[in-house]
Amino acid sequence: MVSFLARRLTLAIPVLLGILFVTFALSRLLPGDPCRSALGEHATDEICDAFNERYGLNDSIPEQFRIYINDVLHGDLGDSIRFGRPVDELMVERLPVTVELSFYAMLFAVLVGIPLGMVSAYYHNSAADVGTMIGANIGVSMPVFWLGLMLSYVFGVALKDTPLWLPPSGRLTAGVSIQPFYEAWGWNVNPDTLTFSGFLANINTLNAVLVGDWAGLRDALKHMILPAIALGTIPLAIIARMTRSSLLEVLGMNYVRTARAKGVRESQVVLKHAFRNAMLPVVTIIGLSLGSLLSGAVLTETIFGLSGVGRILYDSITGRDYTVVQAFTLIIAVIFVFINLIVDTLYAYLDPRIRLE
Amino acid sequence: MTDKNDNNGTSSVMQAADNSPLLQVSDLRTYFFTREGTVKAVDGVSFTVRKGEVRGIVGESGCGKSMTAMSILRLIDKPGRIVSGEVLFKGQNLRKMSRREMTAIRGKHISVIFQEPRSSLNPVFKVGNQLVEVLRIHKGGKRKAQREEAVELLREVGIPDPGRRISNYPHEMSGGMAQRVMIAMGMACAPDLLIADEPTTALDVTIQAQVLDLIRQLRDDHRMAVILITHDMGIVAEMADIVTVMYAGASVEEAETEALFENPLHPYTQGLIASIPVMGEVKERLDVIPGTVPDLIDMPPGCRFAPRCRARVEHGLTQCEIEEPHMIEAEPGHSVRCWLYEGEKTS
Numbered sequence: 034m035v036s037f038l039a040r041r042l043t044l045a046i047p048v049l050l051g052i053l054f055v056t057f058a059l060s061r062l063l064p065g066d067p068c069r070s071a072l073g074e075h076a077t078d079e080i081c082d083a084f085n086e087r088y089g090l091n092d093s094i095p096e097q098f099r100i101y102i103n104d105v106l107h108g109d110l111g112d113s114i115r116f117g118r119p120v121d122e123l124m125v126e127r128l129p130v131t132v133e134l135s136f137y138a139m140l141f142a143v144l145v146g147i148p149l150g151m152v153s154a155y156y157h158n159s160a161a162d163v164g165t166m167i168g169a170n171i172g173v174s175m176p177v178f179w180l181g182l183m184l185s186y187v188f189g190v191a192l193k194d195t196p197l198w199l200p201p202s203g204r205l206t207a208g209v210s211i212q213p214f215y216e217a218w219g220w221n222v223n224p225d226t227l228t229f230s231g232f233l234a235n236i237n238t239l240n241a242v243l244v245g246d247w248a249g250l251r252d253a254l255k256h257m258i259l260p261a262i263a264l265g266t267i268p269l270a271i272i273a274r275m276t277r278s279s280l281l282e283v284l285g286m287n288y289v290r291t292a293r294a295k296g297v298r299e300s301q302v303v304l305k306h307a308f309r310n311a312m313l314p315v316v317t318i319i320g321l322s323l324g325s326l327l328s329g330a331v332l333t334e335t336i337f338g339l340s341g342v343g344r345i346l347y348d349s350i351t352g353r354d355y356t357v358v359q360a361f362t363l364i365i366a367v368i369f370v371f372i373n374l375i376v377d378t379l380y381a382y383l384d385p386r387i388r389l390e
Numbered sequence: 391m392t393d394k395n396d397n398n399g400t401s402s403v404m405q406a407a408d409n410s411p412l413l414q415v416s417d418l419r420t421y422f423f424t425r426e427g428t429v430k431a432v433d434g435v436s437f438t439v440r441k442g443e444v445r446g447i448v449g450e451s452g453c454g455k456s457m458t459a460m461s462i463l464r465l466i467d468k469p470g471r472i473v474s475g476e477v478l479f480k481g482q483n484l485r486k487m488s489r490r491e492m493t494a495i496r497g498k499h500i501s502v503i504f505q506e507p508r509s510s511l512n513p514v515f516k517v518g519n520q521l522v523e524v525l526r527i528h529k530g531g532k533r534k535a536q537r538e539e540a541v542e543l544l545r546e547v548g549i550p551d552p553g554r555r556i557s558n559y560p561h562e563m564s565g566g567m568a569q570r571v572m573i574a575m576g577m578a579c580a581p582d583l584l585i586a587d588e589p590t591t592a593l594d595v596t597i598q599a600q601v602l603d604l605i606r607q608l609r610d611d612h613r614m615a616v617i618l619i620t621h622d623m624g625i626v627a628e629m630a631d632i633v634t635v636m637y638a639g640a641s642v643e644e645a646e647t648e649a650l651f652e653n654p655l656h657p658y659t660q661g662l663i664a665s666i667p668v669m670g671e672v673k674e675r676l677d678v679i680p681g682t683v684p685d686l687i688d689m690p691p692g693c694r695f696a697p698r699c700r701a702r703v704e705h706g707l708t709q710c711e712i713e714e715p716h717m718i719e720a721e722p723g724h725s726v727r728c729w730l731y732e733g734e735k736t737s
């Protein structure tokens with residue numbers, strides 16, 4: 034297992050280099066002059082000369098690539114033209130929002146989707162199965178924005194003043210704030226260089242747990258419910274369908290028959306012998322869904338007033354804020370590489386045949 | 391056949407007298423209710439198994455041998471169901487047992503080994519853990535002791551270097567090794583009855599012989615009864631004490647092995663014996679019996695073998711296609727289901 038991990042990590046290095054190259058090329062290959070596309074009508078030749086000098090655009094391409102890699106490795110992602118701030122600051126602010134949202138959406142999808150799929154498979158062709166699968170088919174075909182709007186209308190507006198009301202926008206109720214854990218723990222963190230601590234502190238629910246602010250946790254979670262459901266519904270439906278078909282297949286396998294013939298209790302036959310095998314394709318699907326989650330996150334963040342990666346990417350692309358686009362593309366790609374790594378590792382853990390290659 | 395299970399009573403069934411049957415299957419019927427119709431996979435099978443005896447069940451593929459075995463253990467899945475018949479194990483009716491009682495029987499008193507040893511082991515667990523699981527379920531005890539016992543079991547079934555092999559995954563083993571693991575799992579609780587469903591069909595010839603030797607040896611060492619299911623008359627001749635021949639879901643002949651081979655009564659059995667390959671030559675089909683097993687959904691009304699039976703034509707029997715023959719004892723200890731003999735008796 035350790036050697037498997039080592040091998041996978043080594044394999045990730047060329048992929049990461051490739052990603053660096055692509056994000057680098059992305060900014061150089063964009064049509065038009067970067068100066069003029071960035072500055073628009075304000076760009077005079079003089080300004081553009083200074084601009085090119087400042088961003089190193091007069092250097093040779095390999096030299097530019099070397100500088101870019103060097104900057105990235107030193108955590109220098111450049112400045113946003115639109116916000117006039119360093120991109121890493123923006124990232125510490127925005128990335129946690131999306132990470133948190135995606136996490137809860139996936140958690141919801143997995144915790145509900147897998148049991149639903151299992152019940153469907155075990156009682157296949159029953160009313161429960163047919164109902165679940167109809168629901169799943171509706172789920173996958175439901176547009177995220179429509180579901181998001183419906184949820185925020187029903188729970189945020191129609192159910193106002195009832196105990197079922199849920200906040201339809203934002204991350205915390207106005208006036209509520211959770212003290213960053215590094216402050217509470219008396220860590221001497223300079224807010225300008227706070228990158229990783231700041232990142233963690235901005236994941237509200239995690240931060241609330243770290244500082245033991247249960248009221249804050251409650252508030253943050255409450256704000257998460259609707260967006261997580263909106264974003265998690267499609268993956269939920271996909272996971273439920275995959276779990277069902279996979280478990281159905283596995284339940285017909287010879288080794289399941291063996292388990293029963295050995296005198297294994299039926300619950301154990303399903304939860305132990307069949308489950309682990311049935312989860313193999315489901316793990317793959319979960320990994321793939323995380324990819325599509327991001328496109329859903331743009332819409333979800335917009336509907337629920339969350340300033341996450343989706344929002345800033347959208348704004349930066351329309352606003353031609355290329356440093357931001359480049360940096361966020363890079364970070365998203367890196368996150369993908371690591372998610373894939375986790376999925377592969379989980380897969381290898383579940384299936385010993387994979388470990389050998 | 392004996393019918394003394396009545397005076398066994400309910401008490402002391404576990405110490406049933408040595409000559410009373412360990413397992414008694416009577417008129418077992420298992421049907422699959424499919425969209426296309428009712429598949430009568432097992433349709434009138436009766437036999438007994440005594441302590442220490444090897445009961446062969448032989449017949450072409452698809453004749454219901456495996457479903458008979460699965461019915462005994464009540465492992466028939468939807469859309470299948472045991473529709474009638476009785477399965478008495480040590481005098482207790484398995485069909486009337488609760489699920490929990492049945493689970494306690496499986497793997498402890500009755501175990502099974504299957505045709506495909508490699509796919510019959512769970513690919514994601516080490517073989518040692520799969521073996522230990524049986525011990526844990528049925529015997530309990532300390533983990534470490536169970537592990538040692540598992541190593542011993544692997545040694546007993548002839549797996550070299552069992553201390554290392556116990557950490558193997560099924561895909562790291564050959565078919566023969568995997569079947570030995572299956573046998574070790576079957577033997578773990580020293581069951582009274584081992585059902586071996588085509589245990590060697592998927593293995594190559596030398597390994598086949600080794601596995602059969604192993605089963606025979608374990609039978610001798612533990613006085614365990616064996617139901618040996620096969621389509622191979624050669625294996626039956628070599629292994630079985632007494633044989634049931636099945637055709638299209640029903641038993642058609644039953645006799646001690648020697649009597650059966652010396653004097654096969656049923657035309658189907660005669661064909662089977664004539665089809666035994668000579669000198670290791672492999673025959674997939676029974677060339678001497680033309681035709682195929684009838685569709686188990688649309689069974690012919692009379693004798694199921696009638697469409698393929700030459701004896702019927704030769705003897706000019708007309709009853710065959712009208713009424714199903716009954717299992718009758720044509721000779722002492724030798725029963726057959728065929729009008730050739732039933733006619734004899736009644737006329």
Ligand SMILES: Nc1ncnc2c1ncn2[C@@H]1O[C@H](COP(=O)(O)OP(=O)(O)O)[C@@H](O)[C@H]1O
Nearest residue numbers: 422429431450451452453454455456457458686
């Ligand atoms: N799940 C099922 N649905 C319908 N028919 C089945 C099912 N399982 C088995 N059968 C039928 O039962 C018959 C007997 O099968 P089986 O006992 O496996 O034969 P064999 O003698 O080769 O072991 C076969 O003809 C098969 O088509």
Ligand code: SF4
Nearest residue numbers: 693696699710728729
């Ligand atoms: S009953 Fe008739 S058809 Fe059937 S095996 Fe006997 S002779 Fe042949």
Ligand SMILES: [Mg+2]
Nearest residue numbers: 455456587588
């Ligand atoms: Mg079979």
